[in-house]
Amino acid sequence: MKALHFHDDVIAKGFHLNQVSYGTLINGLCKIGETRAAMKLLRKIEGLSVKPDVVMYNTIIDSLCKDKLVIDACDLYFEMIVKKIYPNVVTYSTLIYGFCIVGRLKEAVGMINEMTLKNINPDVYTFSILVDGFCKEGEVKQAKSVLAMMIKEDMKPNVVTYNSLMDGYFLHDEVNKAKYVFHIMIRKGVTPDVRSYNIMINGLCKNKMVDEAMYLFKEIPFKNIAPNTITYSSLIDGLCKSGRISEVWDLLDEMHDRGQPADIITYNSILDALCKNNHVDKAIALLTKIKDQGIQLNMCTYTILVDGLCKSGRLKDAQKVYEDLLIKGYHFDVRMYTVMIKGLCKEGLLDEALSFLSKMEDNGCIPDAVTYDIIIRCLFENNKNDKAVKLLQEMVVRGLM
Secondary structure (H helix, E strand, O other), X not given: OHHHXXXXXXXXXXXXXXXXXXHHXXXXXXXXXXXXXXXXXXXXXHOOOOOOOHHHHHHHHHHHHHOOOHHHHHHHHHHHHHOOOOOOHHHHHHHHHHHHHOOOXXXXXXXXXXXXXXXXOOOHHHHHHHHHHHHHOOOHXXXXXXXXXXXXXXXXXXXXXXXXXXXXXXXXXXXXXXXXXXXXXXXOOOOOOHHHHHHHHHHHHHOOOHHHHHHHHHHHHHHOOOOOHXXXXXXXXXXXXXXXXXXXXXXXXXXXXXXXXXXXXXXXXXXXXXXXXXXXXXXXXXXXXXXXXXXXXXXXXXXXXXXXXHHOOOHHHHHHHHHHHHHOOOOOOHHHHHHHHHHHHHOOOHHHHHHHHHHHHHOOOOOOHHHHHHHHHHHHHOOOHHHHHHHHHHHHHOOOO
């Protein structure tokens, strides 16, 4: 590791680094994902005359938490206490974030209590992390309790807090409550950011409220906010799923003009809509255009294409795409295998479909309930009842029924 070699070289030449220099080195190592090297450097400092400080520990704890190594982060936290390096609000907020991203919310709340006992006041950022954690786990009621605690502490929720709450409500399909939070935020004088609009537009589109999403989208420029690729992609996906693909092309041009180029997620929505509306040739033409732009296609893109070809009776073309990917060394997921099995069943090629089922298992891909449902229905329709019952029993054993 260059930074560590540099450090050893400097020390060997008789130079001494101070606390700030070590803090900078540790921060640099963590930023490039070299958390273990940062830990080594921390241990080296202990053998020198420089005393590690709370900033160094916080930096490494933050890096460990982002890597979901929360137990290691906690070990460092306890080490700080033993060494009388006193944790501050940043230490606790970072650990709370770590516990939240691994779904250990009880420990996150425990950290809030520990802070309070040590007379360290949680700030807006700390509470917002907890609100977000509860929302992501679908515990919106708990998130609201945290919000109430904030207000009781005379702390104003910020845009991050409100965004988390809106996101949580949409995850629970509580659209009206999400909309209420959005309006309350504005009424309380908190300015929505691009993420606020993205959450709202995406949530409304997912709930087939595309006109409302479009209204919000048109409002964005008047709020001095620039829509980003996520904003456009969410709206395009909503329009595509509502069968309004004709409105998508102007948005694509607008994205390009505003320097927010469409990515593979944007294009997958359009390809899916084209294939579902039996415009497979248009989808293939668009795929060529995407490739020419240097955009990397993903497994979702290929699955959409294979499904579109199968549904339009072009099984041979679908098999060719599948085989080309196989030659290129792609690893298929359950969706790709399911789409191929469905295509084979549609053409009455049951033996080939069953062979595909075995093939996916041999490749370490476990069929899901959808895969089984497709093939079992087809077996029953073709009076292959024994085979169908055998697969039904397999489903039961696997806990898929």
